Structure formats: C-alpha cells, structure tokens
Amino acid sequence: MDKFTTLTALACPINQANLNTDQIVPARYLKWTRAMGIGKVLFQDLRFDAAGNEKPDFPLNRPAWRNAKIVVGARNFGCGSSREAAVYALYDHGIRCVIAPSFGDIFSGNAVQNGLLTAIVTDDEAAKIMATLARTPDLPLTVDLEQQTIVCGNKSYPFAIDPVRRMRLINGWDDIALTESFRDRVAAFRADDAARRPWAVPKVSMTDA
Amino acid sequence: MKEPQTLVDKLWSAHEIVRRDDGESLLWVDRHYVHEGSFHAFGKLAERGARVAEPGLTFAVADHYVPTRGSREDIANPEIARMVRQVEENTARNGISLFGLRDPRQGIVHVVGPEQGLTLPGLLIVCGDSHTSTHGALGAYAFGIGASEVAHVLMTQTIWQKKPKRMRVTVDGRTAPGIGGKDIVLAVIAEIGADGATGCAVEFAGSAIRALSIEGRLTLCNMSIEAGARCGMVAPDEATFAYLSGRPYAPTGADFDRAVAQWSALATDDGASFDREVALDGTTIAPVVTWGTSPEDALPIDASVPDPAREPDEMRAKYLREALDYMGIAPGKRLTDIAVDRVFIGSCTNARIEDLRAAAAVLAGRTSKVPGLVSPGSTPVKRQAEQEGLDRIFRDAGLEWGESGCSMCVGINGDLVASGERCASTTNRNFRGRQGPGARTHLMSPAMVAAAAVSGHLADVRPLLAERTT
Numbered sequence: 001m002d003k004f005t006t007l008t009a010l011a012c013p014i015n016q017a018n019l020n021t022d023q024i025v026p027a028r029y030l031k032w033t034r035a036m037g038i039g040k041v042l043f044q045d046l047r048f049d050a051a052g053n054e055k056p057d058f059p060l061n062r063p064a065w066r067n068a069k070i071v072v073g074a075r076n077f078g079c080g081s082s083r084e085a086a087v088y089a090l091y092d093h094g095i096r097c098v099i100a101p102s103f104g105d106i107f108s109g110n111a112v113q114n115g116l117l118t119a120i121v122t123d124d125e126a127a128k129i130m131a132t133l134a135r136t137p138d139l140p141l142t143v144d145l146e147q148q149t150i151v152c153g154n155k156s157y158p159f160a161i162d163p164v165r166r167m168r169l170i171n172g173w174d175d176i177a178l179t180e181s182f183r184d185r186v187a188a189f190r191a192d193d194a195a196r197r198p199w200a201v202p203k204v205s206m207t208d209a
Numbered sequence: 210m211k212e213p214q215t216l217v218d219k220l221w222s223a224h225e226i227v228r229r230d231d232g233e234s235l236l237w238v239d240r241h242y243v244h245e246g247s248f249h250a251f252g253k254l255a256e257r258g259a260r261v262a263e264p265g266l267t268f269a270v271a272d273h274y275v276p277t278r279g280s281r282e283d284i285a286n287p288e289i290a291r292m293v294r295q296v297e298e299n300t301a302r303n304g305i306s307l308f309g310l311r312d313p314r315q316g317i318v319h320v321v322g323p324e325q326g327l328t329l330p331g332l333l334i335v336c337g338d339s340h341t342s343t344h345g346a347l348g349a350y351a352f353g354i355g356a357s358e359v360a361h362v363l364m365t366q367t368i369w370q371k372k373p374k375r376m377r378v379t380v381d382g383r384t385a386p387g388i389g390g391k392d393i394v395l396a397v398i399a400e401i402g403a404d405g406a407t408g409c410a411v412e413f414a415g416s417a418i419r420a421l422s423i424e425g426r427l428t429l430c431n432m433s434i435e436a437g438a439r440c441g442m443v444a445p446d447e448a449t450f451a452y453l454s455g456r457p458y459a460p461t462g463a464d465f466d467r468a469v470a471q472w473s474a475l476a477t478d479d480g481a482s483f484d485r486e487v488a489l490d491g492t493t494i495a496p497v498v499t500w501g502t503s504p505e506d507a508l509p510i511d512a513s514v515p516d517p518a519r520e521p522d523e524m525r526a527k528y529l530r531e532a533l534d535y536m537g538i539a540p541g542k543r544l545t546d547i548a549v550d551r552v553f554i555g556s557c558t559n560a561r562i563e564d565l566r567a568a569a570a571v572l573a574g575r576t577s578k579v580p581g582l583v584s585p586g587s588t589p590v591k592r593q594a595e596q597e598g599l600d601r602i603f604r605d606a607g608l609e610w611g612e613s614g615c616s617m618c619v620g621i622n623g624d625l626v627a628s629g630e631r632c633a634s635t636t637n638r639n640f641r642g643r644q645g646p647g648a649r650t651h652l653m654s655p656a657m658v659a660a661a662a663v664s665g666h667l668a669d670v671r672p673l674l675a676e677r678t679t
Contacts (some may be wrong), residue, residue, distance in 0.1 A: 015524075015527075016531070017503075017528050018403050018404075018502070018503040018505070020427055020638075021644035022640045022641070022642060022643050023640065023641060024639070025644070026642055026646070027621045027643075028620070028621060030246060031274075031288050031289075031291075031292055033252070033620070034249070035250075037251075039281070043325075045641070045642050045646055050442075050646065062215060065278060067455050074524075075404055076403055076404035076407070076437065078401075079404065079437060080339065080638060080640060081338075081339050081355060081402055081638075082248060082337055082338055082339040082353040082355050083246075083355075084355035084357060084423065086354075087355070087586060102404045102407055102437075103406060103407075104404075104437065105405070105408060105437065105439050106353055106354065106355060109354070109355060109358065109403050110355035110356075110357065110358075113355065113357035113358070114357065116618055127524070148327075162371060162471060163231060163232070164231050164232060164233045164371060164493075167231065175357075176360075176365065177359050178256075178369075179235065179342055179361065179364075179365045179367055179369070180365075182226065182227050182235055184452075185226055185227050185235075186226055186235070186237075186367055189226040189237055190366075192238070193237065196225075197331065197471065198287075198327070198464060198467070199460040199464050199465070199468035199471075200239050200329070200331070200332060201265070201266070201325060202266075202458045203458075203460070203461075204267070204465075
C-alpha cells in the first residue's frame with residue numbers, strides 16, 4: 001500500500017449529504033474486477049446521463065476539477081453498502097483524500113486499507129472550504145497527515161482521524177503481515193476458546209445436513 | 210466487585226485476542242459468511258497463494274446475483290452466470306460449504322444464517338455485506354466488512370477493530386397493532402439521522418423491543434447500519450432460545466443446555482454505562498414510510514413531505530429540494546396522495562415468513578392496483594409460504610411469486626425498477642438509483658407495501674386491517 005504523508009492538489013467540492021457508495025459506484029458495476037477500470041465509472045450516474053454524456057453541472061466534470069485528487073464532501077460520505085469498489089473507484093480515478101464532516105464506518109475502514117485518507121472536519125469547516133473552492137476553483141489544498149491540517153489559501157483547518165488509521169496510512173502497513181506476527185496468540189486463543197465455548201463451532205457438515 | 214458491563218463489552222472481550230497499545234484489537238471471528246460478491250477477496254487470496262484458515266467456520270451462499278424470476282436452471286445473462294459459477298469454484302477450491310443455487314437451503318445470507326442456526330448468541334460474525342448487522346438480533350456481534358477485510362478473515366479467521374462507542378436505543382411501551390420492527394427502526398433513524406449511530410455498537414432495549422418476535426428483531430438490527438451503526442444487537446432471551454432450538458446447525462442436547470446457560474449471561478448488567486443513550490416512546494410510533502433518498506427521510510404515513518421553502522437552514526433546504534426533485538414529489542404533498550407504480554416485497558430486511566404473512570393478511574381477497582414482485586428471503590421460506598397458501602394470495606392479488614435472492618433490493622441480478630417509476634418496497638435503502646437508474650423507492654413494512662398495492666398510492670394499513678376484524 002502507498003504511504004500517505006502530505007498531499008498538495010486540486011480539490012473538488014461535492015456538496016451532497018449522505019453521498020452513499022451506491023452513488024460512488026452503482027451496483028451494476030460490482031461484477032467488474034478492479035483491472036477492468038472501475039475508476040472510469042466513479043460517480044457514473046451523477047457524472048453522466050443515460051446516454052453516457054457528461055453532465056456539465058457535476059463538479060468533477062468542471063474543467064478546474066477534472067484532475068482533482070481531493071474531494072470535499074458533506075456529512076455521512078460513503079454511507080451504505082460495504083462495497084470496497086467505492087474506494088477502488090475513487091483511488092483509481094486519482095482521488096487520494098476525501099474531506100467531510102463524517103463518513104460511513106465501513107467506507108472509512110475500506111479507505112485506510114487502500115491508502116485513501118478520510119479527513120474529518122466540522123460541518124462549518126467543510127462549508128467554508130467548499131465556499132473557498134467555489135470562489136477559487138484552481139486553489140490547491142495541502143493536506144498534511146503528520147500535522148493533521150488542511151491548508152486552504154491563507155487558512156489552516158485541523159482535521160480528525162482515528163490515530164490508528166493515521167499511523168497505518170503514514171506507514172503503509174499491511175494488516176496480514178501484522179496479524180501473522182501474532183500467530184501463536186491466535187492459536188492459543190482458539191484452543192482456550194474451544195474449551196470455553198464448545199457450542200461455538202458448528203457440528204453439522206454439508207453431508208450430514 | 211466487578212464493574213457492570215454492557216452486552217457490547219461482554220461480546221467484545223470474549224473475542225479479543227490481542228489489544229495493541231494504540232487501542233486496536235485483534236478479534237476472533239466465529240462465523241464468516243461469503244457470497245458471489247466476495248470474489249475480490251478470493252482474488253487477493255490467490256495472489257498471495259494463501260489458503261482459507263478455517264473453512265469449517267466459513268459459509269457461502271449464492272444470493273446477490275441469482276435470478277429471482279423465471280428459470281434458475283439456465284442463467285441467460287453470461288456475466289451473472291459467471292458470478293454464480295465463480296462462488297461455486299472459489300468455495301469448492303477452498304473446502305467451504307456453499308448454499309448454492311440448487312441447494313434447498315439457498316436464500317439471502319442474512320436470512321439463511323439465523324434460519325440454519327449458524328447464527329447464535331455470543332458469536333462474532335462478519336460478512337462482506339453491510340447488512341450483516343442483522344445477526345445481532347440473536348445476541349451476536351455482527352458487522353459488515355470490505356473486501357480487504359474479507360481477505361484478512363479468510364486468511365487468519367481474525368479481524369483488527371477498534372472498540373466502538375456503546376449506544377443504547379430504548380423503546381418502551383406497547384406499540385399499536387400493525388406496527389413492527391420496520392416502523393420502529395425507521396422511526397429511530399428519522400430521530401437520530403443516517404449517521405446518528407456512526408462509530409457505535411447499538412444495543413436495542415426496552416419493552417417494545419422485547420415484545421418483537423425474533424424476525425421483527427432481525428428487521429430492526431438489519432437496518433441499524435442505516436443509522437450508521439457498526440452493529441446492532443438485542444440481548445438473547447427465551448424467545449431467542451426457542452427460535453434456535455432444533456435448527457440444523459444449532460447445538461443439540463446437553464451442548465444446547467450449556468450454551469443457553471452461557472447465552473443467558475449475555476445481558477447488560479444493571480448500572481452499566483453507555484457512551485450514548487436514546488429513548489423513544491413506542492406507543493406513539495405510527496406506520497412509517499420514507500419520502501426521500503436516505504432512510505432518515507422518514508415520516509409517519511399521515512404526514513406530508515417537507516417544503517424546502519419553509520426550511521430556514523439553507524443547506525437543509527438544498528438537501529430537501531434535491532431529494533424531492535429526484536423523487537418527483539411536490540413540496541408539502543401529503544404522503545397518502547403519492548401514487549405508486551409497482552411494489553416489491555423481499556430482501557434481507559423483510560422477506561421472512563412473518564413478513565410474507567403480514568403482507569398476505571392485507572392482500573387476501575383484494576387486488577393489487579399495480580404490478581409487483583414477491584421474492585421470499587430463502588428457499589425454505591418460499592416452501593413454507595407455499596404450504597400455508599400465501600403464494601396463492603399473492604398471485605390472486607396480481608403479484609408475481611418469485612424465487613429467493615437479493616433481487617430488486619439492489620437490482621444486480623437484473624430485477625430493476627424502471628427509470629422514473631415509483632416503487633413501494635420492503636427493502637432497506639431508498640438511495641438514488643438503488644433499485645435501478647432513476648428508480649424512486651419508498652421504504653416501508655410488508656403490511657404497508659401491501660396497503661400501497663391495493664390502494665395504488667401510499668396508504669395507512671391500519672384501516673385496511675381494521676376492516677378485517679369488523
């Protein structure tokens with residue numbers, strides 16, 4: 001996984017509360033593997049009409065924000081379905097950071113697994129950043145994960161992120177390697193637990209049923 | 210004396226293998242459910258040349274992509290056929306039990322788990338599907354995960370988590386006749402918002418919750434994710450134990466008695482403290498429907514949709530305008546004046562036998578004014594409904610009696626609501642385009658969907674039920 005330390009990039013405001021993962025990647029694309037180019041269908045039904053033409057009003061289609069690497073959203077960004085394809089689509093489109101007042105839990109968990117930063121600001125701060133971007137679309141933001149700040153023009157805003165997720169992003173940690181280092185503890189837990197909760201392991205096999 | 214603990218604390222500590230200094234814990238996973246959509250994770254496994262650590266604790270179903278109308282023998286769409294074949298191959302290769310398309314136990318994963326007795330109190334359950342919160346209804350700690358985490362669980366049977374905040378939602382008082390788990394949970398979401406429980410594990414408590422059947426509790430916990438909750442749960446009780454007794458995978462004999470003894474301790478201790486508490490008065494809950502594009506956009510059926518012009522907060526007014534515009538509803542319109550084009554009864558939220566009975570009770574002897582599909586939650590539910598003659602009631606009313614799967618809730622098997630069409634639906638998400646591009650979804654209980662079907666518009670089921678008893 002790529003490490004995340006600081007990022008200076010254009011930022012696209014998408015002022016829509018409860019922007020769920022169905023909007024980020026519609027379900028009909030969930031059959032796709034990532035290699036098929038899931039980034040192409042990011043926000044498909046918001047970005048394109050039924051005939052496949054770009055909707056000019058959608059912020060990501062505006063000339064200034066086509067190459068944005070940061071999205072600034074409203075509350076409850078990424079709520080809904082657990083589809084990790086939502087994170088793949090953002091990342092593969094080039095987005096490396098989403099700033100919003102709150103995120104769906106599963107979405108932000110998936111984000112950290114893939115090196116996408118979810119930075120939490122207040123409703124008021126999100127509104128201010130969006131207003132600044134509306135006035136000066138080509139103003140880049142600088143997101144500093146070490147300092148937990150967003151520099152937007154002459155203003156600096158603090159952002160929140162779970163400290164564990166912050167360290168994972170900074171270090172680009174791989175969970176599986178970490179878990180493997182606890183292999184003995186897992187085996188011991190499994191053995192103790194089998195004695196403590198014998199009913200927890202299903203007895204019936206496919207052939208018995 | 211030992212510090213009083215919440216149910217969340219008890220379930221958490223029973224699964225904690227390691228707690229790191231930074232607060233993240235490695236948890237043991239008792240059950241891992243997978244489905245066709247888990248192919249990303251199996252791909253990651255293959256990339257690493259890794260094996261499934263605990264195939265005996267991993268169970269697969271074919272639900273998301275399976276056809277729910279017409280023949281299931283020969284799937285016409287090659288992409289969908291490939292998705293179903295892929296889960297067969299991935300599970301066979303890794304020695305995982307599969308409730309596949311031709312298995313009589315097939316159904317929606319969140320219906321099958323409890324139905325087969327795989328879901329038990331005290332278990333930690335994960336699945337690559339956000340509605341895994343459903344299983345908390347039996348007193349399990351159950352939550353949805355993404356593909357990377359599915360791969361991690363396949364490889365290690367463990368998962369890293371930070372302990373969530375503990376939230377209790379208490380609903381006391383006797384609910385009115387015809388009010389069920391769906392109305393309660395929609396009322397809760399309307400009260401606290403679609404992110405009202407973000408970062409929290411929610412315990413549902415109170416006399417109105419206790420009075421719900423297990424199936425009602427499954428509906429309730431199913432939609433706790435729609436309030437943003439990590440998981441939802443109800444402490445197990447006699448109703449839970451009675452529900453589980455005799456189910457295929459549930460423990461038997463002395464094992465069952467021992468399990469019940471341990472399960473009985475899975476309750477929040479007196480004096481235990483929660484990070485957040487919310488209380489609702491169950492006696493005031495009316496049948497609830499959604500009018501907008503988030504489950505939080507929910508109102509009692511006798512209300513009118515909001516008018517953005519009367520909303521002082523500009524951000525909120527914009528949100529209301531966009532939602533009403535997408536839904537094609539005039540500001541301030543009475544909910545009961547909203548005509549529907551079709552109905553859907555199905556999904557992991559509301560397609561269990563009691564749901565079908567509740568809808569059939571309204572539809573019996575009446576005719577649906579609009580077309581609609583009934584997709585039972587599992588193949589065993591379908592068989593049971595047919596034994597009870599419910600399929601005839603649905604057919605006689607003019608609705609289609611289908612097969613079991615996720616179907617028109619998410620539409621990835623091809624069962625879609627057409628663009629611009631309005632659907633009264635027993636499902637869990639009224640997101641834009643959820644049931645198909647441009648589709649307009651109103652969420653409600655099975656009885657309320659039946660009421661909309663026979664009325665041709667959103668309607669209060671209570672008078673229709675009262676007619677039956679007079």
